[in-house]
Amino acid sequence: MYPKDYPILPNPTQSHPILPNPTQKTTQKTTQKILDAISNNPNVTRLELSEICGITADGVKWQLRNLTKSGRTH
Known part of the structure; x- marks a missing residue:
């Protein structure tokens, strides 16, 4: 299908060993924006966090779930 010397591109889902992900x-x-916002206002809503961070409310939900699992929030 491709010539033997055709370059193989790295898998885009894998991190490069040298370059940061x-x-x-x-x-x-x-995560830091969320933690800062919660620290400034413990009653901040998911919708407000989504506006602060520029992500969806579901993205905030995902972030909060991971923060809770890691013990960084409760």
Whole structure:
């Protein structure tokens, strides 16, 4: 199908061994924004967090679930 010397591209879902994973950095920044917002206002809503972070309410729900599992929130 392809010539033997055709370059094989890396799997886009795998991290590059040298370059930082941009998705992981974005997730860390979002997590920090959520933690900061909760620290500033413990009664902040998921909708407000989504507006602060620029992600969907479901994205906030995912983040909060992971924070709870890791013990960083309760």
